[in-house]
Amino acid sequence: MTEQALNNQGHMQNIVDDWSNDKQAYHVPWGKLMMWIFLISDTFIFSCFLVGYMNVRMSATEPWPYPSEVFALELFGQNIPLILIAIMTFILITSSGTMALAVRYAHFRDRKKIAILMLITALFGLSFVGMQAFEWTKLISEGVRPWANPFGAHQFGSIFFMVTGFHGLHVSIGVIYLSIVAFKVNRGDYDKKDNYEIVEITGLYWHFVDLVWVFIFAFFYLW
Amino acid sequence: MSESIVENNVSGEADHADDQQHPIGVYLKVWILLFVLSGFSYMVDFLDFQGMVRWTLILIFMFLKAGFIIAIFMHVMWERMTLITTILGPPTVILVLIGLMASEGEYVKGTRIDYLGQPANAERIHVSDVHLEEEAEH
Numbered sequence: 001m002t003e004q005a006l007n008n009q010g011h012m013q014n015i016v017d018d019w020s021n022d023k024q025a026y027h028v029p030w031g032k033l034m035m036w037i038f039l040i041s042d043t044f045i046f047s048c049f050l051v052g053y054m055n056v057r058m059s060a061t062e063p064w065p066y067p068s069e070v071f072a073l074e075l076f077g078q079n080i081p082l083i084l085i086a087i088m089t090f091i092l093i094t095s096s097g098t099m100a101l102a103v104r105y106a107h108f109r110d111r112k113k114i115a116i117l118m119l120i121t122a123l124f125g126l127s128f129v130g131m132q133a134f135e136w137t138k139l140i141s142e143g144v145r146p147w148a149n150p151f152g153a154h155q156f157g158s159i160f161f162m163v164t165g166f167h168g169l170h171v172s173i174g175v176i177y178l179s180i181v182a183f184k185v186n187r188g189d190y191d192k193k194d195n196y197e198i199v200e201i202t203g204l205y206w207h208f209v210d211l212v213w214v215f216i217f218a219f220f221y222l223w
Numbered sequence: 224m225s226e227s228i229v230e231n232n233v234s235g236e237a238d239h240a241d242d243q244q245h246p247i248g249v250y251l252k253v254w255i256l257l258f259v260l261s262g263f264s265y266m267v268d269f270l271d272f273q274g275m276v277r278w279t280l281i282l283i284f285m286f287l288k289a290g291f292i293i294a295i296f297m298h299v300m301w302e303r304m305t306l307i308t309t310i311l312g313p314p315t316v317i318l319v320l321i322g323l324m325a326s327e328g329e330y331v332k333g334t335r336i337d338y339l340g341q342p343a344n345a346e347r348i349h350v351s352d353v354h355l356e357e358e359a360e361h
Contacts, residue, residue, distance in 0.1 A: 011304035018305040026306050036310055047317045051324050058328030061341035068268045069350035086265045093261055097254035100296050104247060152348050200298070207296045211289055218285035222268055223278075 035201045039208045042170075046212050049163050050219055056155040065151035067221050070144075071135070085221045088131050089213065095124035096210040099178075099203050106199035111185055114199055118182035121206060125175040132168045136161075163216060170209050177202055245301070253295045260288050 009017070018025045026033050057064060068081035075083065102117035139160065143150045149157040181202045190196050264284040267277060294300040299307055335341045 014304050015308065018303065026309070027303055028306060033306075036306070040310060040313055043314050044317070047314070047320070051317070051320050054321065055324040055328045055331075058325060059331035059335070061332060061335050061343070061345060063345040063347040066347060066349065072350070082265065082268050086261075089261050089265070090258065093254070093257045096257070096292065096296055097250065100250045100254070101247070104245065104250060150353050151350055204297055207292055210296075211292045214285055214288045214292065217264065218281050222264060222281050 029197050035204050053159045060153040062153040091128050092210050095121045099206045103200050103203040106196040115182045115186035118178050122175045122178040253291050260284050
């Protein structure tokens with residue numbers, strides 16, 4: 001039976017076949033599977049943070065601040081709501097796009113293009129972390145703390161620093177991860193084994209960081 | 224089970240053959256789509272929609288964006304159903320946690336109002352008012 005034939009049996013039969021397979025259930029490289037397992041566990045951590053946020057926000061009797069006002073910036077003499085967060089969102093999506101292209105070029109073993117696209121992705125990530133540092137500085141100077149918030153419910157401060165801090169840590173680690181892999185791609189390390197799976201695996205991690213931001217943006221900044 | 228599939232999965236090499244079928248256009252289109260959807264999300268705030276309209280729009284744009292990132296950028300669309308169910312199945316139990324914690328949050332708020340005499344509907348504070356107050360103090 002060829003792989004094509006295996007794919008044409010229907011999804012239910014695939015599940016039965018894969019789980020009753022003596023050798024292995026998942027027909028993907030193990031490194032990719034391990035990254036998926038890690039991302040699923042990370043999903044639970046971020047979910048716990050966001051559910052905790054929902055819980056304190058629902059139970060707080062002090063008023064919740066207007067996030068769009070808290071994160072407004074004065075540009076060209078005008079106060080534009082939430083603009084910094086919007087720019088950060090666009091930057092992260094752009095970086096996801098360059099990463100997707102890097103993964104595509106990995107299939108063609110195009111070392112120069114892979115390395116350049118991954119470095120561009122890392123630079124976008126770096127600028128994201130930079131803006132987050134700016135945002136933290138601004139809020140701290142206005143008196144927002146993990147235990148205090150001049151604009152309303154104190155829980156806003158706790159959730160803000162915890163959730164964006166944990167996400168920012170993921171972005172920072174991603175920047176380091178991307179840079180290392182880009183360097184090794186450029187040096188030709190993966191040509192020796194003729195195996196470029198690592199680019200797709202790094203891509204999974206990076207897209208996940210973008211995915212988490214989609215939820216943080218919707219629930220924390222827009223809600 | 225054929226030889227080829229066993230070999231493929233030991234080395235993981237043969238996956239490239241079918242991955243090459245994704246034309247670059249798919250990624251570019253999804254990329255643009257994510258930009259547009261993010262723009263829409265931002266407009267929800269910028270145009271100051273409130274109430275049910277706001278929550279509905281935020282959630283629709285959020286789920287569309289998340290769906291496209293998972294399906295296309297993370298290649299889930301092209302994986303076998305066994306892996307897809309492993310990835311998407313376990314996180315659905317989070318819905319139970321959401322339900323429990325929402326009910327608990329309501330309860331805690333109720334006890335704070337009933338037993339601690341805290342306000343049920345405190346007025347939200349505008350950032351500009353806080354800044355004006357601070358200036359007045361100095």
